């Protein structure tokens with residue numbers, strides 16, 4: 429039988445409790461226990477799940493080989509650095525850290541220690557996005573909207589670092605090119621940090637992403653639209669559905685997998701417009717990303733969402749926040 433990985437969760441609030449519940453269900457995990465600065469929270473969660481309570485962070489770290497850090501972003505670096513000194517593999521909720529410098533330091537430290545870091549950019553595992561795995565995506569224009577209702581949780585950081593960073597990470601994974609120029613605007617409407625923001629990110633390969641995030645909307649929305657030569661793709665992360673419109677030549681048309689939507693002329697050739705809704709698997713994205721984290725430890729693989737990915741998303745998010753702050757102070 430394969431050796432199980434001993435795991436703990438640090439910070440068992442809203443998301444950390446879900447991490448703990450998921451780890452408890454993964455067969456390759458020996459879920460050891462939980463730590464939080466709130467002792468009542470430790471008791472409640474450890475009683476509920478039948479695992480050990482750790483009132484000291486160091487005690488937990490001595491008993492595990494991997495932890496997930498689901499504390500507020502401002503505390504990620506300190507906790508991660510302490511954990512790395514115990515040679516513990518890390519799953520860190522997004523954003524990886526509060527500052528770029530902290531993320532660089534963690535990456536260097538993890539390399540020295542030879543341990544893995546995966547960052548909780550969970551939307552990479554949204555089934556609606558994963559349904560596009562077999563397609564060749566090369567978007568040149570992207571439009572994304574991530575809107576939610578107001579909740580004090582997460583307002584310790586700008587909406588850019590809390591919500592928009594999900595889309596930034598996805599866009600980075602699709603575009604695979606460094607950014608060249610960023611323009612942004614935003615406003616702190618209700619909280620003390622930016623609650624609504626829009627950014628236009630230009631990449632070196634020519635792609636432009638127009639990204640909007642809000643936490644003061646009446647209705648939830650999480651949509652991304654990708655435009656590329658011969659295709660338009662619409663992803664609804666909330667509904668878990670994906671639609672693809674493509675232009676194909678007569679000889680490529682396979683009516684078993686697509687519907688004919690129309691026909692147009694391009695030069696002398698006739699092109700078909702096809703419509704597809706690729707099958708979307710039923711996956712619990714949180715459980716899946718944690719399973720992949722454990723798998724990367726067991727099989728010595730690079731995590732799919734690495735610390736470097738977390739850093740790249742943070743660099744763009746930070747640049748957007750800087751642009752907005754600069755603009756707002758010059759008013």
Ligand code: NAD
Pocket residue numbers: 438439440441442443444463464465466469498499500501503507521522523548549550581582590
């Ligand atoms: P939360 O406030 O519900 O929970 C945070 C918990 O951490 C609390 O129980 C708190 O007592 C504990 N805590 C605070 N400081 C601590 C410390 N120094 N040591 C140990 N415990 C500490 O917050 P949340 O909504 O669960 O968010 C936690 C993290 O998860 C944040 O980084 C957030 O950005 C991220 N998050 C990610 C997603 C996602 O979609 N991936 C969604 C929500 C939150």
